[in-house]
Amino acid sequence: MAKKKEVTVEERLRALYDLQLIDSRVDEIRNVRGELPLEVRDLEDEVEGLKTRLQKLDDSLVDLDEQIKSKKNLIEEAKALIKKYSEQQKNVRNNREYNSLTKETEFQELEIQLAEKHIKEFNAQIEQKKEVIDETKSRLKERETHLKHKKGELNAILSETEKEEQALLKKSEEYKTSIEERLVNAYSRIRKNVKNGLAVVPIERGASGGSFFTIPPQVQAEIASRKKIITDEHSGRILVDEALANEQKEKMEKLFAKL
Structure with a gap:
């Protein structure tokens, strides 16, 4: 042997x-790749974050619209009650009943004023959120364009070097077995x-x-x-x-x- x-x-x-x-x-x-993979990952996270923010803003707009509808319904109901109380006042038997209906009417008028105040506040919030949505959409578009550019850079470098890198890693393992x-x-x-x-x-x-x-x-x-x-x-x-x-x-x- x-x-x-x-x-x-x-x-x-x-x-x-x-x-x-x-x-x-x-x-x-x-x-050569440097920080590009990290940059791409950070940009992807930022884009996802902006999309999530837009979704939340859109959801809050829907919620505000629902609240406005609710307040408008409340106003219609209050107006109907005021009309009802007004009709009832024509047939009251004494001052106590008249005063009671007057108080109910005043209460419904206050409900209408409060609802209108809330509607005004909700509309102001909607306008503010729409501005934020426009800014966020603009930022998202800019970040998506930047991400596309960086991905293109990274893919170009990867296509040039990936084959060589994999071949070198294989050689590295081969050489290690001989030592x-x-x-x-x-x-x-x-x-x-x-x-x-x-x-x-x-x-x-x-x-x-x-x-x-x-x-x-x-x-x-x-x-x-x-x-x-x-x-x-x-x-x-x-x-x-x-x-x-x-x-x-x-x-x-x-x-x-x-x-």
Whole structure:
């Protein structure tokens, strides 16, 4: 039985940096989209909110119309009673009955005045609400136009990048399976905790890429020897030498061009 070939430290470093390049490419694609998905979601919520507000305003108009009808009916009923009392006053037998009917008539006249006052107030509320409805409709139209524009922008970006992003995510998972789990977990942990998601960085002009802390010459020599995995003491990032990084960048650029 053939002995399984042992993966060297250099091969692990190359695989990790390849994975970093793939994930960084995904990050770039998502950065191009930027805040657009959030903007679209916020606009959709705003449009729904405005539609709900319009519905409530329309419902309140219906309610006010019903109240006006109710008050008009009350006025008609009061007028009918006044007419009735007026007829009854012609046939009263004494002053007490006459005075009683007079009081009833006065009460109905007050009911009419109060109902007319309420109708006037309801009509004023209707006019005010109609103004708010017009303003809300105008705002809704403007927001719907803006939403359509932003959705168009987002869909255009998605159509350009979605296929590449999905292919890259698939590649990322493939590359992870070729790296031992311990290293993948360390890579993922570092990536979450550092700026720009850079967990594996090359040495550039004697400093750690991404953090710019100078690396001592002895440590630089160790990194260039590719005999062990070395992390930056300041940021915790995994370090690779510039030559290895350039070789892997060239290789991955060819891969990206095919996606």
